[in-house]
Amino acid sequence: MTAPRFTSLIDSLPSTVPFVGPETLERRRGRPFAARLGANESGFGPAPSVIAAMQAAAGDVWKYGDPENHELKQALAVHLGISANHVSVGPGVDCLLGLIVRQYVNPGDAVVNSLGGYPTFNYHVSGFGGRLVTVPYRDDKGDFRSDLDALLDAVKRENAPLVYLANPDNPMGTWQEADEIQSFIDALPETTLFILDEAYGETAPASAIPPLDIRPNVLRMRTFSKAYGLAGMRCGYAIGAPEQIAAFDKIRDHFGVSRITQAAALAALADQAYLRQVVAEIAAARQRIGAIAASNGLRAIPSATNFVAIDCRRDGAFAQRVLAELIERDIFVRKPAAPVLDRCIRVSVGPRSELDLFGERLPLALAAADKSA
């Protein structure tokens, strides 16, 4: 029997998954993890006020959510000191990244990212037929930062309509100062759209976040998934110029942000006291992960995010073994796969009990990885 034909682009795509979920690993292993420290979630959870708001909204979910996300956009606008037509809300930054690629990238167009930069963005670039052009991270001082000069060179050389940077960085946790970002923006061609992914903006030093200077060629991405502890609710937003923001309305799923998610995000935004408390806990957890690394002779990369990359100081194969031995010991962590970065593992923050387990089992995993070399 013949079958319907996929487009040639769809035909050419692999059935990849940008990130294998911990649940998948648990099913494969046949037992649950003891510590969930791999997905850059916030193990400190959402605010009690947010949980209460969700519980109160649960009976109301027979109604579609407001397709304009009106209340949430208004609240974000007030929170950010901008107007609501500078904000588009979507079901997670991942989804918004897909919409952006679809808006600006024709098949064959170059799209620039760091080598090892956010895989889900790359997934969307491939998904719409873009041509990914990558630039290695700098590691001259072992600081593993995106190379802004090289990104800019690539944009100009390739006449790229789109360039992506996460600041603070994922997967490395490092950050650029605001004036470095601003210089990068100033030097960009006006026809190149810059996606500045600030998913980890709330956990970064203020000096890393440029002022919200709205320009047609910059879209800044924020999320409730990280510091706000709502990864499982799917809510992110883009900040940009009115014309770029309005374009989302041409192709987005208007009812895509669930009603209870709207309620959760509104409540989260209203509880800045909890956010401050969690940001402090995240900073303390980063310190703790750094101390664990140091006590095992490893080097923690300075981080402005809710995770810490740990340089295992040998090659990628060794770091891969460390990862496998941690997973074997019921500790869920991940690691970057790209060259240079791949000698690191990446550990998300979490409550004390989970970091205790990590501290207990890391030396065992290191010894086992060493032995199996």
Place this chain on the structure above:
Amino acid sequence: MTAPRFTSLIDSLPSTVPFVGPETLERRRGRPFAARLGANESGFGPAPSVIAAMQAAAGDVWKYGDPENHELKQALAVHLGISANHVSVGPGVDCLLGLIVRQYVNPGDAVVNSLGGYPTFNYHVSGFGGRLVTVPYRDDKGDFRSDLDALLDAVKRENAPLVYLANPDNPMGTWQEADEIQSFIDALPETTLFILDEAYGETAPASAIPPLDIRPNVLRMRTFSKAYGLAGMRCGYAIGAPEQIAAFDKIRDHFGVSRITQAAALAALADQAYLRQVVAEIAAARQRIGAIAASNGLRAIPSATNFVAIDCRRDGAFAQRVLAELIERDIFVRKPAAPVLDRCIRVSVGPRSELDLFGERLPLALAAADKSA
């Protein structure tokens, strides 16, 4: 200042909204509706067991949902008597429809739908550059059913890779019998993918739902938004052949179904007793809406859905005035816009108190619409 260039397709698209939300109308009017009977939601709400499951899951939403929707797919497979590789779960049927268009439609390809058929599907067709080809509903006996023969003719004439049909029908509520659907499938070219949207399958007579005979050129869409009362949670699924199902994994947002939505859908599926009870309440509400129509000299179109189309027996302009007068009287309903269908208004089921209000205010709205002619 120049700006980044949208693709020419994006440039060509209007900033439409397939459906204006009731919240938008409330903001425009400056006051809330007294009865929410326009969006084909289930005013009977989700099961108490589902609300409890959501409340229990609220504290857990700092974790991303399982990107494979494993448990939910397994439960659906058991429920449907098929295997899990016949099911893809997504954040609402709307989103899945977009993915399907993206998978099968090249710019300029014909896509066939009924004239007045589901607008959000058409929105996605335009959004990916497809060429919408429409076929009028039949109304020879005033039954407003999709014209299967004409749809088939259009598919063959246009060599269309994709054809859409909602059974039971939206916006008219009518249905085709399973053998008519099966004959349509048998007659379709094997290279044409048929989207059989069964969003209202749970409220339809069993005779309208063909057996789950898996074929490469049929994708059947189901949802938790209608009878299960979870419109605001975003969960739908596609049933089809393994190759077609696997293709979703090439382009979907893997983390798109929220964690609490997974919990809600699992609980909803487990509570079939509640579903049966609600389906009975929906049937009774349809009867009630029919009686209200009749007592006002109007004709209710027989419905297998959670709404009833009411033929206002004059032209589209009159029905539009009836709609406006109902909205003016705080009753949220909608109406189809396409020729022929447009002499109808469409009223969703709801609890007794809301239908009482509708019954009270419909004669006033009719009189006012008549007067303003």
